[in-house]
Amino acid sequence: MSEVSISEVTKNGLWTNNPALVQLLGLCPLLAVTGTVVNALGLGIATMMVLIGSNCIVSLIRNHVSDAVRLPAFVIIIAAFVTCAELLMKAYTYELYQILGIFIPLIVTNCAILGRAEAFASKHPIGYAALDGFMMGLGFLLVLVVLGAIRELFGQGTLFDNMHLLFGSMADSWRIQPFGDNYSFLVVILPPGAFLVTGLLIAGKNSIDAAIKRRADAQKDRPVKGAKRIRTTGNIA
Amino acid sequence: MVFKSIGFNSIVLAIFALVTAIILATTNDLTKERIADSERRAAQRALLEIIPLERHNNDLLMDVQPVPQQYWNLLGLKKGGNIHIARDNGQPVAAIIPAVTADGYSGDIAMIVGINFDGTIAGVRVVEHRETPGLGDKVDLKKSDWILDFNGKSLVNPSSDGWKVKKEGGEFDQFTGATITPRAVVYQILKTLQYFNDDQQRLLEQSALNTEQAAQ
Numbered sequence: 035m036s037e038v039s040i041s042e043v044t045k046n047g048l049w050t051n052n053p054a055l056v057q058l059l060g061l062c063p064l065l066a067v068t069g070t071v072v073n074a075l076g077l078g079i080a081t082m083m084v085l086i087g088s089n090c091i092v093s094l095i096r097n098h099v100s101d102a103v104r105l106p107a108f109v110i111i112i113a114a115f116v117t118c119a120e121l122l123m124k125a126y127t128y129e130l131y132q133i134l135g136i137f138i139p140l141i142v143t144n145c146a147i148l149g150r151a152e153a154f155a156s157k158h159p160i161g162y163a164a165l166d167g168f169m170m171g172l173g174f175l176l177v178l179v180v181l182g183a184i185r186e187l188f189g190q191g192t193l194f195d196n197m198h199l200l201f202g203s204m205a206d207s208w209r210i211q212p213f214g215d216n217y218s219f220l221v222v223i224l225p226p227g228a229f230l231v232t233g234l235l236i237a238g239k240n241s242i243d244a245a246i247k248r249r250a251d252a253q254k255d256r257p258v259k260g261a262k263r264i265r266t267t268g269n270i271a
Numbered sequence: 272m273v274f275k276s277i278g279f280n281s282i283v284l285a286i287f288a289l290v291t292a293i294i295l296a297t298t299n300d301l302t303k304e305r306i307a308d309s310e311r312r313a314a315q316r317a318l319l320e321i322i323p324l325e326r327h328n329n330d331l332l333m334d335v336q337p338v339p340q341q342y343w344n345l346l347g348l349k350k351g352g353n354i355h356i357a358r359d360n361g362q363p364v365a366a367i368i369p370a371v372t373a374d375g376y377s378g379d380i381a382m383i384v385g386i387n388f389d390g391t392i393a394g395v396r397v398v399e400h401r402e403t404p405g406l407g408d409k410v411d412l413k414k415s416d417w418i419l420d421f422n423g424k425s426l427v428n429p430s431s432d433g434w435k436v437k438k439e440g441g442e443f444d445q446f447t448g449a450t451i452t453p454r455a456v457v458y459q460i461l462k463t464l465q466y467f468n469d470d471q472q473r474l475l476e477q478s479a480l481n482t483e484q485a486a487q
Contacts, residue, residue: 069404103280107287114291118298125302128309190405220405 038162047169054177054232055239059146063137064178065228069189072196074182075175076130077137080119082171085147087115089167092155108151109142116142130199146174177235184222184231191217318355318367320412321385321394327357327364334358336477338369345466347371347379347459356478357385363478365393370463374455377401380410382456384463388471391425395460407452417444417453426464434461 053059060081068074091111099107120138123131131138141147150170155163187193191213197205221227311332318331335353343351352369365387372380380400385393395418402408409415420443435441436454445453467474 099283100276100280102276103284106284110284110287110291114294117295121298121302121306125305125309128306128313132313218405220403223404 038158040162040165043162043166044169047166047171047173048176049173049239051170052173052177052239053146053149053170054174055236057146057149059149060144060174061232063140063144064174064181065225065232067134067137068178068181068185068228069223070186070192070196071179071182071194072130072199073133074178076123076127076200077134077141078171078175078178080123080138081141081144081147082168082175084112084115084119084141084144085150085171085174086164086167087118088112088147088151089155089163090160092151093158093160093163096156104156105152108148108156112147112151113142127200133199146170181228181231181235185227187212189219189222189227191219317383317396317398320396321367321383322357322365326393327359329356329358331355331357331367334478334481336474336481339470339473342466342470345462347373347462354474356474358478358482361482363388363475366467366474368463368467370459372455372459374451374458375400375402376407376449376451377403380452380455380459382459384460386464386467388475389425390464390468390471391423391428392421392460392464394419395421395456397456402452403449406446406449409446409449410452410456415446417446418456420444421460426461426468431461434458 047053051057054061054064063077063081067077088108088111092108095107116139119141120131123134123138150166154166158166183193186195191211193210193212194205194208197208201208222231315332322331332355334356336356338346338348338352338354340351343349346352346368347370349371354369355367357364357367365385367383367385369381369383371382378401380397380402382395382397384395387393396412397410397418400408400411402410409417412418429442432440433442434457436443436445436450436457438445438450439454441457443453443457
């Protein structure tokens with residue numbers, strides 16, 4: 035069992051090992067449902083709930099299930115949580131359930147979920163497993179929502195359209211339409227747009243990482259004040 | 272040894288299956304009514320958009336008649352469907368007829384067509400489609416008002432020559448960059464009107480019969 039800290043788990047899920055931007059897991063829903071913020075948010079929340087639940091249960095049973103049957107057991111757990119999520123969405127957010135369609139049951143095959151069960155939850159106590167599920171889920175959710183926001187804004191020219199599907203009538207006035215009525219940019223709404231925007235997000239993350247690294251390196255190499263310098267002349271072989 | 276391991280592992284998995292089944296059955300039971308209610312309301316919402324409550328006072332979801340099999344082809348229905356009859360104090364006001372066209376740009380376009388018993392269209396809604404976002408999806412009321420152009424139209428207004436998109440000399444607008452989708456919808460609505468014209472009498476009689484039975 036490897037030692038972990040809360041801050042490390044948090045950073046891992048949200049940034050360093052973000053399931054969508056670094057591990058590139060669960061791309062199928064990521065690309066398919068991020069046409070609008072509300073779709074992205076709906077699927078993101080469902081995925082996060084399943085991830086937290088499955089991580090907790092997997093962690094609880096980690097010492098009772100033999101290696102030989104652990105995968106079937108994990109899959110049963112994940113499938114159970116997804117079915118619950120599906121039933122709940124059907125009951126409380128029926129229209130959103132209809133829009134997301136097949137992508138809700140497909141959460142079962144989101145590799146990020148089985149991946150975390152196998153790589154993390156099955157090796158760590160429940161507290162950490164729950165936190166990992168939450169942070170990984172949140173990392174996934176945030177990328178989904180950012181992607182949805184960019185595609186909705188530049189694709190159909192609105193932001194937070196149809197949010198009432200998730201939040202009821204209080205969200206009726208959330209809709210923003212900054213570019214006027216007839217704006218639409220087809221490529222961004224269609225699947226290629228999802229690939230393009232995801233690529234840009236990954237590139238953005240990488241360039242931020244590179245900048246951080248450059249700064250850290252510069253910090254390291256800077257000579258300490260007052261250090262004695264050794265003068266060398268001639269060639270040192 | 273192998274048998275012992277098989278035995279132990281199957282018991283573990285069986286326990287899992289059992290616990291899972293219990294959880295799922297419970298969730299299903301708890302959400303069942305709410306889901307049925309949501310489904311009902313979703314189905315009703317589209318119907319009420321076409322024939323609002325001011326125009327009728329019966330339960331649209333209960334007042335149904337199946338589409339006769341000989342008309343399935345005309346309406347594009349593969350598995351049949353139900354016609355909802357709207358009534359005001361027992362008097363039939365309009366029929367809401369399901370129709371599907373396979374001539375869209377990608378896949379079937381399912382719609383419901385509300386026709387008043389005087390032969391004019393009360394309203395049309397596309398309920399399911401996979402047309403290109405930004406182009407063909409303007410048949411959806413969420414994207415554009417185009418579908419409202421059919422309100423008040425009938426078999427004689429415009430005449431049958433007019434039941435085409437403008438590009439082909441008809442009355443109805445096509446969209447920039449998308450002719451196939453609106454053309455498919457216009458034709459299917461025309462066919463639905465023709466069906467209604469054919470079957471109107473029987474619908475009325477059947478509807479009266481149903482009311483009598485309900486009253487008894």
